[in-house]
Amino acid sequence: MVSKMSRSTAKSGFRIAILVVVGTSVGLAAYYVFVERWDDYQSAAKIAEQESHRLSPENPPSAESFFPQRAAPEQPVVTGYQIALxxxxxxxxxxxxxxxxxxxxxxxxxxxxxxxxxxxxxxxxxxxxxxxxxxxx
Amino acid sequence: MYARRVDGRTLTLAVSGLLWESSLVMIDQETQSLWSHLLGEAMQGPLQGKKLDVFPSSMTDWRAWRSRYPDSTVMLMSKTTNEYRRGVHLNELPLPTLPLPDALIIGLANDSAAKCWRFDDLRVELAINDRFGDVEVLVVFDSESGTASVFGRQVDGGMHTFRFEDNKLIDDQSQSVWDPVTGVADSGVHEGRQLSKLPGIVSLKPAWFTFHPDSTTWAPSN
Structure with a gap:
């Protein structure tokens, strides 16, 4: 009885171990594809989009070629400076x-x-x- | 240095937080139009297509400015950096905050053309008698203060050519001696006269060519 129980316990422990290994692998793979690489895909797409808007003699600055990118929030008008001699x-x-x-x-x-x-x-x-x-x- | 009056309205300009080709985009508080910093032109919004007038200005050092304009006022706030020194213009200090080698220029632009002169050339030539469109220009470099300026070469209706001799800016026609920062004749026939200062803009070569892709560059062989 005792030996049968311990065999059964070992069997289910093995199954759990397999599940943990497989589950972790699948999780890591999913994380790699959807989180790590996703940023790469997005930044690659962003760089490609920016490249297509680059100014050049063929794409000179104009209202049509204007392609601003947000780098910071809008800043308040500067006040508080002094004028001295x-x-x-x-x-x-x-x-x-x-x-x-x-x-x-x-x-x-x-x-x-x-x-x-x-x-x-x-x-x-x-x-x-x-x-x-x-x-x- | 821009005028803030456009079509009779005074604008208040701020930093929009947007960059265009890594260059500042300004926003006016009155119409929310977006203005290219280097072009001085509204690229988007109600004022699209309008341009800000440029005031001729001098990028010089504190000592040179104070000694020439003792009655001048100065705008004061806390310092944000200490990196912008005369030595940057004299190639004795690196260009601040730039990871890559870069090059200073002084440029002129109008609706149909643009031209720039490299500080590397100006430090050697000191006085360049040149032409921009149909305007005869003097591009001059004061080695003492690291100041590059562009002036017209007309004096009393007559065209002049200039040279540096014994650290003095002299015109070939009257041998008058001129101040290379203010464009005022300190002695000679033209004493007290002043060359008309043109709105030369000190910028970095890559930025200049990004926004003026058809610009030419002065070369020693010209």
């Missing part, structure tokens, strides 16, 4: 820092490039000599 804030920048300088109707203003990088800071709405301008580079 260069003579009073000469130490705010290094002598060799690049600036974008503009003169309108005799009024000059500099926009330091090192304060204008990253998506939050790429466009500044400003007014110089009563002229609304967008400082960007």
């Amino acid at each position: 260069t003579g009073e804030v000469a130490d705010a920048l290094n002598d060799d820092d690049l600036v974008l300088g503009v003169v309108i109707d005799g009024e000059a203003r500099a926009y330091p490039i090192n304060m204008m990088t990253g998506p939050e800071r790429e466009v500044f709405n400003d007014t110089l000599a009563e002229t609304p301008l967008a400082a960007t580079w």
Whole structure:
């Protein structure tokens, strides 16, 4: 009785082991195909789509060839910058820092490039000599 | 540097979060039109086809700007980086955040044509007497501040050619000495006159050619 029971237990244990191995294999294969490779398929399709929209002499920039891709959320309009006289804030920048300088109707203003990088800071709405301008580079 | 007035309306521009060929797309808050950063043109939305006027500007260094425009104001905010230095223009520092070798250019564009001049050539030539369409242009590089500029070559209705000699920008016709950053004659017959500054845009060569696929590039053999 005892030996019969243990044989039966061993048999069902073997079946369970087979089931676990097969089940795991099938699961891993499914995971590989549908999850891992799915991303590859999608990014390959995306790259192919982007390639077909690449600008070139045959596909020059136009409203028809315009193909923007979202890389970040829309950013709020930049506010909170200050306007100072260069003579009073000469130490705010290094002598060799690049600036974008503009003169309108005799009024000059500099926009330091090192304060204008990253998506939050790429466009500044400003007014110089009563002229609304967008400082960007 | 763009004007924000289009057809009598003042626009407020923001970063849309969209990129087109890896280049910034701006959005105006008034009409939600989408604007290409490099072209300054609305590509989509109610203002599609409209263009922003470009103000001539100088990409120069802080010392050069302060000394030339002591009454200038400056826009101030916290710094976001420290990488954009004169040395980048002089090829002494690498171009920031770019994994691949790249090349700076200064370019001019209008509705029918585009042309660019490489910083690599400007650092050698310093003063290039050239033509863009039917405009005679001087493309000049100030090695002290790493500043590239494009000016018209007309002075008082007469065409001029320019050369660098003893670190000075001199015109061949009157031998006046000109400031290569401001285009103002510091001495000579034309003292006090100023060359008209053209809206040259400092950009990277691949981006320039992506958005101006028909652009030409100045070459030393020209």
